[in-house]
Amino acid sequence: MTTDVAPEISTAPAELSYGRTVDxxxxxxxxxxxxxxxxxxxxxxxxxxxxxxxxxxxxxxxxxxxxxxxxxxxxxxxxxxxxxxxxxxxxxxxxxxxxxxxxxxxxxxxxxxxxxxxxxxxxxxxxxxxxxxxxxxxxxxxxxxxxxxxxxxxxxxxxxxxxxxxNQHENEVLRHAQRGTPAPLTSEFCDRVGESGFDGEPGAVGRGNPLNVVLSRPVTGAGTVTAEVTPRFDNRALFDHVYDHLPAMTLVEAARQLALLSTGEPAATYATGFEARFSRFAELDDVVTAEAPRIGPGEGRRALPVRFLQDGAEIASVTVTVTSGSAL
Incomplete structure (x- = not known):
């Protein structure tokens, strides 16, 4: 993508303030x-x-x-x-x-x-x-x-x-073009507000509070690990307002949790990078599945590709860089 060279501001910017948040x-x-x-x-x-x-x-x-x-x-x-x-x-x-x-x-x-x-x-x-x-x-x-x-x-x-x-109209046109029908809202899914659906301890995906677990029904095979993406819509950090899809940050969190589950050492492994591509919206009214190779414990930095599937098609991919805690 090309761009024009932007002229510098003639005076140095004032010192940044940390006194209060912006609007x-x-x-x-x-x-x-x-x-x-x-x-x-x-x-x-x-x-x-x-x-x-x-x-x-x-x-x-x-x-x-x-x-x-x-x-x-x-x-x-x-x-x-x-x-x-x-x-x-x-x-x-x-x-x-x-x-x-x-x-x-x-x-x-x-x-x-x-x-x-x-x-x-x-x-x-x-x-x-x-x-x-x-x-x-x-x-x-x-x-x-x-x-x-x-x-x-x-x-x-x-x-x-x-x-x-x-703008709002363009976004609505795009959503209707992909779905063909109006998209439901997170506020309409009362069953996604309550107990986490994760089948195991939150610590298995590096979390302490079940509210922050966004996966359920994990299946660990010989070479792969899969799970459904089922965040709680009353998690106000992920769903600060009403959405008509699973936002990108929720999918990235799901990728991080699946990566930690894949290593088998969630308490000793840190996520230190992400590279993501989103090809379609993650719809609320159909199951989203995440899958990744099982990599097991390891030292140093490693990259783990996570795919997200809905209705048989890949809708997003997130490669997670994981780093061993031995680096600290």
Missing amino acids: RSLVHRAAVSEVFVTDIRPLAEKRVRTAVQLPLTHGYYSDHAQRPAVYDPLLLLESGRQAAMAGSHAHIGLSRGTTMIVDTFRIQLGDLKGLLVGDEPGRLVIDTEYVGRPTRRGRYRKGTVVQRYTLDGTDIGEHEMDVLFL
Whole structure:
């Protein structure tokens, strides 16, 4: 994708503030408690710098069996999504009603030691560049978001995603074109609010609270491991508002949990990277199955491909990078 060279801002950006979070509408969140962005500053025409305060404790992002505790890569992924959305509204010119549909993304994090949770909330800085060209009418319909993460002054990783920018009408047209019928909403599925359907201890997928388990009916064979994706819709970290599909973050969490299950050592293995592609929406009214090769225990870093199937077709794939805790 081509892009024009963006002129630099003539003066250096002011120091980032960590005093309070931004308006929740900027990051498309219903709950203020789920907003992590605290400041946004322009660096150039298509570049922004964002401050994010990483919480020390969170019911979803801190619920992990691994010790010592590190910042959850999905928390960093969510922080990148929020930074991209906030910057696009505040400085790139996207309207508040725009939906960002992720096509592909890649996040790779460095040394586990750089992700260790300290005594105070982490101060994350995300530099975001928007790559793409507007239409003749000045609208951005698709593009690439490139981000660099710095935590407490140390570079910890990079994130890149290809996205579509759709208004509400365009999103509804796309959903109807794929389904042919109106999509149901998470609010209509009362049976998905309650006890977890996982057949085993949450620790088998690296979790402590059953609320955060998104898999059920796992089957471990000689060379593969499979499970159904069945998140609880009352998990407000994953379902902060009503959806008409399983969001990308839920599938990434499912991939992480299946990867940890595959290793057989969930308490001694960390997820440190994801590379994902989403080809269709994960519908709510049909079973979504995740499958991956069984890799067993191991040292160092390894990549585990996870496929998501619905109605016999692959709808998404997420490759999970897992790292042995011996690196700490």
